[in-house]
Every structure is written in C-alpha cells, then in structure tokens.
Amino acid sequence: MNWHAVRAIYLFEMARTKRTLLQSVLAPVITTTLYFVVFGSAIGARIPEVEGVSYGAFIVPGLIMLNLLTQSVSNASFGIFFPKFSRTIYEILSAPVSHFEIVLSFVGAAATKAVILSVIILATATLFVPLRIEHPVWMIGFLLLTAVSFSLLGFILGIWADNFEKLQLVPLLIITPLTFLGGSFYSIDMLPAAWRTVSLFNPVVYLVSGFRWSFYGSGDVPVGVSLAMTLLFLTVFVALATWMLRTGYRLKP
Amino acid sequence: MDSIISISALSKTYASGFTALKGVDLDIRRGEIFALLGPNGAGKTTLISVVCGLVNATAGSVRVDGNDIVRDYRAARAQIGLVPQELTTEAFETVWNTVCFSRGLFGKPPDPAYLERLLKALSLWSRKDSRMLTLSGGMKRRVLIAKALSHEPKVLFLDEPTAGVDVELRRDMWQLVRRLRDEGVTVILTTHYIEEAEEMADRIGVIAKGELILVEDKAVLMDKLGGKQLTLQLVVPITEIPPALDRYGLTLGKGGSTLVYRYETGRNGESGDSAIAGLLQDLAGAGIACADLHTTQRSLEDIFVSLVNEPALAGENGSEARAAAEGAR
Numbered sequence: 303m304n305w306h307a308v309r310a311i312y313l314f315e316m317a318r319t320k321r322t323l324l325q326s327v328l329a330p331v332i333t334t335t336l337y338f339v340v341f342g343s344a345i346g347a348r349i350p351e352v353e354g355v356s357y358g359a360f361i362v363p364g365l366i367m368l369n370l371l372t373q374s375v376s377n378a379s380f381g382i383f384f385p386k387f388s389r390t391i392y393e394i395l396s397a398p399v400s401h402f403e404i405v406l407s408f409v410g411a412a413a414t415k416a417v418i419l420s421v422i423i424l425a426t427a428t429l430f431v432p433l434r435i436e437h438p439v440w441m442i443g444f445l446l447l448t449a450v451s452f453s454l455l456g457f458i459l460g461i462w463a464d465n466f467e468k469l470q471l472v473p474l475l476i477i478t479p480l481t482f483l484g485g486s487f488y489s490i491d492m493l494p495a496a497w498r499t500v501s502l503f504n505p506v507v508y509l510v511s512g513f514r515w516s517f518y519g520s521g522d523v524p525v526g527v528s529l530a531m532t533l534l535f536l537t538v539f540v541a542l543a544t545w546m547l548r549t550g551y552r553l554k555p
Numbered sequence: 556m557d558s559i560i561s562i563s564a565l566s567k568t569y570a571s572g573f574t575a576l577k578g579v580d581l582d583i584r585r586g587e588i589f590a591l592l593g594p595n596g597a598g599k600t601t602l603i604s605v606v607c608g609l610v611n612a613t614a615g616s617v618r619v620d621g622n623d624i625v626r627d628y629r630a631a632r633a634q635i636g637l638v639p640q641e642l643t644t645e646a647f648e649t650v651w652n653t654v655c656f657s658r659g660l661f662g663k664p665p666d667p668a669y670l671e672r673l674l675k676a677l678s679l680w681s682r683k684d685s686r687m688l689t690l691s692g693g694m695k696r697r698v699l700i701a702k703a704l705s706h707e708p709k710v711l712f713l714d715e716p717t718a719g720v721d722v723e724l725r726r727d728m729w730q731l732v733r734r735l736r737d738e739g740v741t742v743i744l745t746t747h748y749i750e751e752a753e754e755m756a757d758r759i760g761v762i763a764k765g766e767l768i769l770v771e772d773k774a775v776l777m778d779k780l781g782g783k784q785l786t787l788q789l790v791v792p793i794t795e796i797p798p799a800l801d802r803y804g805l806t807l808g809k810g811g812s813t814l815v816y817r818y819e820t821g822r823n824g825e826s827g828d829s830a831i832a833g834l835l836q837d838l839a840g841a842g843i844a845c846a847d848l849h850t851t852q853r854s855l856e857d858i859f860v861s862l863v864n865e866p867a868l869a870g871e872n873g874s875e876a877r878a879a880a881e882g883a884r
C-alpha cells in the first residue's frame with residue numbers, strides 16, 4: 303500500500319472541503335432546519351403519529367438519508383471530476399498508486415464529509431424533536447455503508463461526466479426524486495397498493511427503511527432486506543468503479 | 556548498454572482510429588539527456604504519455620529500469636517525474652502544499668529540507684505560500700518542474716519544456732537539466748526546436764508521423780553528417796574552377812566570387828586542417844587570390860537538409876526525414 307499517496311489525496315480533498323466549509327455545511331443545515339420548521343412543526347402538528355412516533359421525529363432518518371445521499375454523490379463526483387476537468391489528474395494517473403488506493407482516498411474523503419454532515423444534521427434535529435435511537439450500531443453501520451456506496455456512485459458519475467451539466471443533472475434528475483419518493487417523508491404503507499409495489503423498485507426505499515428501523519425499530523421492509531440491498535449497491539458500485547479504472551474509461555485515451 | 560528505459564514495438568491507435576505511434580523501438584541510456592525531436596503531431600506526447608501511464612498502449616511494451624509499466628507499474632512509475640506540456644495546476648493550492656502533495660503521491664515520506672532546496676533551486680522559495688492562480692505562466696512551469704522532482708525521480712520527462720517560456724527560465728531550465736544529469740538523473744525532453752536538441756542533448760531521436768526515423772549520438776550525428784565548411788571570398792570572380800583543384804570538390808558561389816569547401820571535423824579534424832593548407836597553396840598556384848575566408852560549423856538544421864537531399868543516409872525512410880526536417884524548421 304502506498305499510504306503516503308492515500309494520505310496525500312485524502313488530505314487534499316479534505317482541504318478542499320475546508321476551503322468551502324461555510325457553503326458545504328451551512329447550506330444543508332439551513333435546508334434541514336427549514337424542513338423541520340415546515341414539515342415537523344407547521345404541517346406535522348396536524349399529522350397523526352406515524353408508526354408510533356410523531357411526524358417530526360419520523361422524518362429525521364429520511365432527512366438524514368436525503369442529505370447523506372446527495373452529499374456523498376456530489377462530493378465524490380466533484381472530487382474526481384475537477385482534476386479530470388482541469389487536467390491535473392495526469393499526476394495521479396502517473397503516480398505509483400493502485401486503483402484501490404485512488405478509490406479509497408477519493409471515496410474515503412467524500413464519505414467522511416457526508417458522514418460529518420449527517421451527524422451535524424442529526425444534532426440539529428435533536429433541537430426540534432425528541433429522538434431515540436434503538437439500534438445505534440446498526441444506525442452507524444447503515445450510515446457508513448450508505449456513505450461509502452453513494453460516494454462510490456459519485457466517483458463513477460464524476461468519471462463518466464464530461465461536462466458540468468451532466469455532473470449536476472444526474473443528482474438533480476435521479477438522486478433527489480428517488481430520495482423524495484423513497485419514503486423520506488412518509489411510510490410507503492400510506493400509499494395505495496399499486497404505488498407501494500412501484501416503490502419497491504426504488505432503491506432508496508430500502509436505505510431509508512433500514513435507517514429508520516435503526517432509529518424506531520420499524521421500517522417499510524425487513525431490516526435484513528435493507529442490509530442486503532445496501533450491500534448489493536456497494537458491490538455493484540465497487541465493480542463498476544473497478545472496471546472504469548481498469549479500462550481507463552474516460553480517464554486514459 | 557545500460558538502458559533505463561526500453562521501449563519495444565510500441566504502437567498506439569487512439570479510439571478515433573488515428574495511429575499516433577507505429578511500432579517504436581527505443582532505448583534510453585541511464586544518465587543521458589535524450590532529445591525527442593519532431594514536428595507537432597509527430598507523437599512525442601503520446602510516447603511520453605504511454606511511458607508515464609497516462610495513455611494505454613495498443614501494442615508493444617515498455618520497461619523502466621527493468622520494470623514493466625503495466626505489470627510492475629508501481630516500481631516503474633516511482634522512478635519517473637513528468638513535466639507535462641500543458642500548464643495544469645490546482646488553482647487554489649499553495650506552491651508548498653502542491654509540491655508536498657506530489658511527493659506524498661509518489662510514496663515518499665515528507666522531507667521539508669529537500670523540498671526547500673528544490674524550491675530555492677527553482678527560484679520559487681519566496682512564493683511558496685502563494686496560491687497557484689496568482690503565479691505567472693513561467694512560475695507555474697517552475698512549479699510543475701518542482702512537482703515532478705519532488706519525489707527525487709531517476710528519470711525526468713520534460714514535454715516541450717521551453718515552449719512559450721522566457722529567456723531567463725529557459726536558461727535556468729538548461730542549468731537545472733545539466734545539474735540533474737550530473738547527479739545521475741536521466742532526462743528525456745521533447746522539442747520541435749532543433750537548436751534546443753543541439754544545445755542540450757547527448758543523443759537525439761527524430762520522430763515523425765509516429766515513427767522513429769533516426770536515433771544517434773548528437774556528436775556522431777554531427778560527425779557523420781556534419782563537418783565544417785570553409786567559404787573563400789575571391790578578389791576576382793572566376794567563371795569555372797581550375798581542373799587543378801578538382802580533388803577538393805569545391806562549389807562555386809553565385810557570381811563566381813565565392814568558393815565553398817566542405818570538410819569533415821571530429822576525428823578527421825586534423826586531416827581537414829592540413830587539407831585546407833594544401834587547398835590554399837593550390838589556390839595560390841592557380842592564381843586565385845582570396846580577400847577573406849571563414850569557416851562555419853554545420854548545425855543540426857543543416858544536417859536535416861542533408862537528410863533530405865541524401866535519403867540514403869536516413870535509410871529507407873528518407874521521405875519521412877524530409878517531412879521531419881520540414882516540420883522541425
């Protein structure tokens with residue numbers, strides 16, 4: 303292992319985060335706070351308890367998931383897209399660094415940032431609603447696995463995208479809608495039967511469900527299914543990223 | 556021969572279908588300064604990019620100090636520093652951070668003392684805390700050189716190092732290259748300026764249209780094709796060269812007022828000099844008086860013209876050589 307290289311890339315990426323600290327932390331915190339104010343307090347007051355918890359508390363896992371997914375994807379995609387765009391990636395490609403080390407450092411940095419943000423949002427949530435976490439180890443497990451999986455997806459996206467539009471369009475047109483429709487703000491049991499079936503094709507449902515289970519002990523699907531799906535995403539994204547680096551897809555002519 | 560880089564039968568066809576390298580064989584000797592000379596689009600950057608791992612080869616293999624660039628990529632790449640043709644830098648990073656980053660990337664533990672010496676040698680020390688975006692083009696190029704040298708490579712690639720560079724940096728760069736060579740670093744530079752290759756290189760390879768058409772020691776190349784020429788300014792123009800002077804193979808200039816004599820230098824230098832003494836005597840004997848005379852060393856540029864006119868010297872690739880010479884000029 304070339305640990306010096308992993309450290310160099312990881313710290314470089316974290317330094318980039320630090321330079322944009324205000325916008326990268328403040329924006330999600332403000333948005334989440336707005337969600338709590340609007341859904342948790344204003345509307346939530348008129349909504350009865352969902353699965354035995356107040357609506358405000360019910361949406362917390364979904365909100366964190368929403369942030370975790372979008373942040374993981376956007377951090378990681380930008381992290382690899384930018385050096386590709388500015389051509390500084392020549393240095394990484396010419397360095398004695400393995401594919402695994404490249405992924406580890408870029409994805410590690412993106413996931414770290416996404417996890418830190420999630421923790422900040424969780425802390426913000428406690429200011430608005432009473433929270434309980436029934437399965438903290440599972441909660442941390444889901445948090446880390448999802449952060450890593452979707453940072454990998456972002457990494458893949460960043461390599462694939464050949465312009466800024468594509469880089470921003472995919473999260474906007476795919477990730478965000480899937481998350482909103484993935485049960486972040488409702489239990490899919492509330493949907494008509496037909497839509498419930500359709501929802502099961504939305505991968506985000508499994509992520510949100512498992513994450514909510516680790517908080518309140520109940521989810522839309524069994525927690526084992528959620529874990530299996532999370533691991534499946536991880537495997538698929540690892541395979542895809544490995545293939546891209548091995549063939550030099552959009553990195554090496 | 557102890558070669559640090561061995562390239563064999565290397566070909567590259569880009570996805571567009573364009574073949575940029577056509578079976579290149581080349582050995583770079585340990586510790587030499589090698590100039591890869593060729594016109595724009597000849598395939599110089601492609602060749603370097605394959606060796607450095609930036610471009611996948613279509614066929615052939617490359618070994619760096621015995622390590623295959625694909626199978627033993629770590630060992631191969633750890634020895635190489637690359638200064639790319641384009642000025643590509645991380646705009647928001649400081650000079651110091653970016654150089655530390657490069658060293659780490661190549662697997663070396665931090666060594667602030669070495670990096671300080673390096674930045675000082677490149678006149679960058681006073682700017683070490685400046686962000687890259689505040690630097691001029693010349694300064695950025697210095698930083699790219701510092702980055703390439705940050706991990707103390709055994710081989711340094713300089714892709715068109717002096718394109719668009721001011722005189723001062725060019726001079727500094729040549730000094731640096733010579734010093735690196737003295738320290739045992741192998742330097743491979745590409746250029747489309749003949750003077751640059753002539754001034755700097757120990758050996759020269761000429762590449763055109765993806766083919767390496769000539770690789771030669773610069774001295775041998777100069778020797779083989781070079782030589783000097785003596786130009787005699789005549790007091791009275793003549794219309795034809797007297798038969799008594801036939802054996803010198805003189806050429807008569809325009810208007811009959813100059814005579815040009817070509818002779819070999821190098822190992823044959825002395826015989827050339829004694830021939831001149833004989834020539835001058837014979838001229839006097841033929842009643843031709845000289846007002847002035849001067850000698851000139853033929854440059855690589857002239858050599859290229861020779862390659863064009865005497866295709867046999869360049870082997871069967873004479874026409875390619877002509878293209879190279881024309882492109883290079």
Ligand SMILES: Nc1ncnc2c1ncn2[C@@H]1O[C@H](COP(=O)(O)OP(=O)(O)O)[C@@H](O)[C@H]1O
Pocket residue numbers: 555569570571573574575593594595596597598599600601602
């Ligand atoms: N990524 C690429 N795709 C297709 N053709 C390319 C690519 N990169 C370079 N080429 C072509 O390959 C040829 C050699 O390019 P290059 O190696 O950059 O030449 P040089 O460095 O000698 O100027 C050029 O004709 C160039 O257009």
Ligand SMILES: [Mg+2]
Pocket residue numbers: 599600601640714715
């Ligand atoms: Mg080039």
